[in-house]
Amino acid sequence: MSETIKDSDWSVSEIRAAVDAYLKMLALELSGQKFVKTVENLALREASLPTRTKGSVEFRMQNISTVLMKMDREFIKGYKPAKNVGSNVEQLIRAALTERGVQPGDPTAPTADEQTLERRAAALQKQKIKEPPKGIKKPKRAASSGTVYVRDPEVRAWVRNEAEGHCDGCGEPAPFQKLGLPYLEVHHVKPLAEKGSDQVTNAVALCPNCHRRCHHSSDSEEFTASLYKKVTRLIPE
Ligand SMILES: [Zn+2]
Ligand SMILES: [Zn+2]
Known part of the structure; x- marks a missing residue:
């Protein structure tokens, strides 16, 4: 039965x-x-x-x-x-x-968990935040891991929306869609590991190729310098 x-x-x-x-x-x-x-x-x-x-x-x-x-x-x-x-x-x-006292969390809360960050950012992108978010001046490392930083989903959402579906590096359209949005990776021009901020003045939306270029190419310094010229909101830190 x-x-x-x-x-x-x-x-x-x-x-x-x-x-x-x-x-x-x-x-x-x-x-x-x-x-x-x-x-x-x-x-x-x-x-x-x-x-x-x-x-x-x-x-x-x-x-x-x-x-x-x-x-x-x-x-x-x-x-x-x-x-x-x-x-x-x-x-x-x-x-x-x-x-049992479990309340909904804050969908704009900073997090170090990549999946959570991505889910929150995508939801915020669809709501279209009007003012640039404050972000986090000195992102902290997550307690559980030495290399992952707590980041603001609003910064990720805003930077992507500002790019309007095009890479801030090469200007090409995002290569594909994810969660119904153009796929662009948010890169911190001055790395968080070098005490860069998680703010819109230090973040760009890049296609995967340009993102790799920033991190791994032999001309990464020149390429990074070109980003400061192309994206006027950036402020060198
Ligand atoms: Zn690109
Ligand atoms: Zn990066």
Whole structure:
């Protein structure tokens, strides 16, 4: 009988149990502690979800990741956000998260996580920010990693929108689209690693070729100097 229960028919209490187990694992992950997903999955089924299969619980965990991602909150890296979440299930998960004090995050908040930064910037690009954002004068390194800096998604969005689909280096149109927007990479003219700022006066939108050229070519210094001439908002730091 239990196999015939449809995945969409999860009860409120089942969703709550899954959310509780998820938040427990998330807290462990964020504090750098280890957990074993299969062990947690089994414990959850034995305690609260006796009619659910391992795969079904796994899928629900991915649904919770999706909802957290949409809420601009951190999610468990090992549970890739599932593409399709039924709207009813999404509502139940949201309600359970809200009950547990999980509030939507700030979609303009700086972050060091590249995926989050990219998602936030794309959303902001579509809203078209009018004033140039302040950005971050002295970007800090993320606690978890020595080389990744916390950056402002508004700066990324604004710099890309200013380029209007064309590379600030060569003037050619972006080579392809991503997330419904022209694909251009935001480059810090004075690198963050050399204490450059994450501000629109130190950032350009480049096609992948020009970006590589800045970092790897034998004429990278001359090419960088040409950017200061072409892009008038840039201020040497
Ligand atoms: Zn280019
Ligand atoms: Zn770069």
